[in-house]
Amino acid sequence: MATSTDTEPQPRLPLTRRxxxxxxxxxxxxxxxxxxxxxxxxxxxGVEAMSLYHHLDNKEDLLDGIVEELIGExxxxxxxxxxxxxxxxxxxxxRHIILTARRVMLRHRWAPSVIETxxxxxxxLVRYFEMILGIMIEGGxxxxxxxxxxxxxxxxxxxxxxxxxxxxxTTEKAASDAMFAAMMSELPYMVxxxxxxxxxxxxxxxxxxxxxxxxxFGIDLILDGLEARRLAG
Amino acid sequence: MATSTDTEPQPRLPLTRRxxxxxxxxxxxxxxxxxxxxxxxxxxxGVEAMSLYHHLDNKEDLLDGIVEELIGExxxxxxxxxxxxxxxxxxxxxRHIILTARRVMLRHRWAPSVIETxxxxxxxLVRYFEMILGIMIEGGxxxxxxxxxxxxxxxxxxxxxxxxxxxxxTTEKAASDAMFAAMMSELPYMVxxxxxxxxxxxxxxxxxxxxxxxxxFGIDLILDGLEARRLAG
DNA sequence: ACCTGAACACCGTTCAAGT
DNA sequence: ACCTGAACACCGTTCAAGT
Numbered sequence: 001m002a003t004s005t006d007t008e009p010q011p012r013l014p015l016t017r018r019x020x021x022x023x024x025x026x027x028x029x030x031x032x033x034x035x036x037x038x039x040x041x042x043x044x045x046g047v048e049a050m051s052l053y054h055h056l057d058n059k060e061d062l063l064d065g066i067v068e069e070l071i072g073e074x075x076x077x078x079x080x081x082x083x084x085x086x087x088x089x090x091x092x093x094x095r096h097i098i099l100t101a102r103r104v105m106l107r108h109r110w111a112p113s114v115i116e117t118x119x120x121x122x123x124x125l126v127r128y129f130e131m132i133l134g135i136m137i138e139g140g141x142x143x144x145x146x147x148x149x150x151x152x153x154x155x156x157x158x159x160x161x162x163x164x165x166x167x168x169x170t171t172e173k174a175a176s177d178a179m180f181a182a183m184m185s186e187l188p189y190m191v192x193x194x195x196x197x198x199x200x201x202x203x204x205x206x207x208x209x210x211x212x213x214x215x216x217f218g219i220d221l222i223l224d225g226l227e228a229r230r231l232a233g
Numbered sequence: 234m235a236t237s238t239d240t241e242p243q244p245r246l247p248l249t250r251r252x253x254x255x256x257x258x259x260x261x262x263x264x265x266x267x268x269x270x271x272x273x274x275x276x277x278x279g280v281e282a283m284s285l286y287h288h289l290d291n292k293e294d295l296l297d298g299i300v301e302e303l304i305g306e307x308x309x310x311x312x313x314x315x316x317x318x319x320x321x322x323x324x325x326x327x328r329h330i331i332l333t334a335r336r337v338m339l340r341h342r343w344a345p346s347v348i349e350t351x352x353x354x355x356x357x358l359v360r361y362f363e364m365i366l367g368i369m370i371e372g373g374x375x376x377x378x379x380x381x382x383x384x385x386x387x388x389x390x391x392x393x394x395x396x397x398x399x400x401x402x403t404t405e406k407a408a409s410d411a412m413f414a415a416m417m418s419e420l421p422y423m424v425x426x427x428x429x430x431x432x433x434x435x436x437x438x439x440x441x442x443x444x445x446x447x448x449x450f451g452i453d454l455i456l457d458g459l460e461a462r463r464l465a466g
Numbered sequence: 467a468c469c470t471g472a473a474c475a476c477c478g479t480t481c482a483a484g485t
Numbered sequence: 486a487c488c489t490g491a492a493c494a495c496c497g498t499t500c501a502a503g504t
Contacts, residue, residue, distance in 0.1 A: 015468085038497065050498085051469050059497065083422070113349075121398045126420065134422040143429035151447035152454050154395040162387040162395050165354045187359065189316070189367040196376035214384035221385050221458040222451075229454075248487085271478065283479085284488050292478065 017055045021065045033110035071124030073104045083134030090139025102159025112160050250288045254298045266343035304357030306337045316367030323372025335392025345393050
């Protein structure tokens with residue numbers, strides 16, 4: 001009876017690259033990217049760290065593979081990376097794609113840091129950007145404007161918000177009056193902005209920010225600007 | 234004669250927090266941020282790793298301190314963080330500030346990764362964003378629009394280009410014809426764009442990109458969009 | 467072919483000890 | 486007060502060995 005009801009229910013599922021990558025992603029979701037060490041990932045699979053090296057070159061290869069998996073999730077949500085030839089409404093289509101990518105990234109909040117540290121362009125990401133480029137070209141962009149647009153979008157094309165931090169005070173509701181007075185002399189504009197915003201919307205706590213609203217404001221600023229330059233050029 | 238001409242020319246310069254931070258920055262500039270370990274930084278100062286802990290809480294404190302030094306460099310180049318009350322030409326002033334910050338970041342190419350990993354907002358950065366906010370408010374922004382603008386600028390306000398990678402092919406001049414043909418079938422829009430751009434400018438190598446031009450295109454897209462919304466609102 | 471255990475060269479950090 | 490050496494609990498990775 002010891003063998004059938006052991007700690008490992010599945011006696012021996014064969015280790016594969018895919019299974020390792022999914023285990024690493026689950027681990028990162030649960031405990032953060034810092035928990036993703038070769039030893040910990042192996043442990044989650046009931047195996048020794050060194051066994052992973054039969055399916056991966058090294059840790060960089062693990063991280064590269066994770067990125068490919070994430071791009072796969074975006075592709076699945078979109079039903080494939082498709083550029084419809086002759087379709088001209090580039091702006092709503094691009095907006096939808098970027099917001100879809102953003103949903104995937106929000107499921108894996110550690111993803112930006114992993115993607116940003118890749119030294120070689122992951123093939124899946126090349127295909128993603130090819131789709132974005134294709135939609136702009138079909139939408140009437142010149143090659144030159146499309147090129148600028150790719151640079152201007154940057155990592156925002158994947159739904160990254162690219163914000164450094166929410167200013168300290170905005171994360172804490174109800175800063176004390178004493179602290180507020182102290183800040184007032186040093187940061188008059190910041191304090192003025194935060195109190196104006198909280199007055200305008202009595203439901204909002206002081207300085208509370210809606211990430212989704214702010215992301216959409218930023219992306220529309222860029223997409224509107226590109227449309228204006230397309231019409232002008 | 235042995236003591237005066239030893240390996241250490243300065244017999245004993247006292248260790249200070251500032252000296253440690255500058256040594257860490259110099260090391261990062263020379264060998265990359267990965268070289269910045271407590272042991273290596275100490276080594277550069279002719280001291281044991283554990284001595285650093287008398288001037289720093291831990292490695293996070295070292296990285297926080299490095300960020301403060303970098304912001305200090307921006308402040309020096311700008312001659313201080315100043316908001317001139319009543320000055321309305323916000324756009325050229327903000328443009329100048331951001332391009333100045335960018336020059337500092339280009340001197341320390343590892344800086345974005347360090348700044349992005351800070352968990353608490355460095356005080357110097359709060360003052361930097363207070364200046365940016367002040368310039369917008371004095372320039373006629375509503376508090377609401379200024380708030381959106383801060384989010385939309387994000388890390389670009391510090392001169393970060395926020396690009397994921399230059400597409401692989403654009404970093405290599407003169408991809409072989411065979412490779413080009415292979416890419417053509419998979420990435421028609423990318424290949425089309427790159428050849429159009431290289432034709433337009435015969436001096437440019439295939440897909441060569443001017444980082445500064447692209448950064449300025451992107452930042453002007455955002456600043457122009459903000460001005461349009463300011464005038465409309 | 468696939469997995470393992472011991473080992474190597476690193477990390478950040480603690481602690482007791484030196485001056 | 487300031488610095489040190491040994492040690493601890495981790496890393497990624499290599500290598501020779503097991504089945």
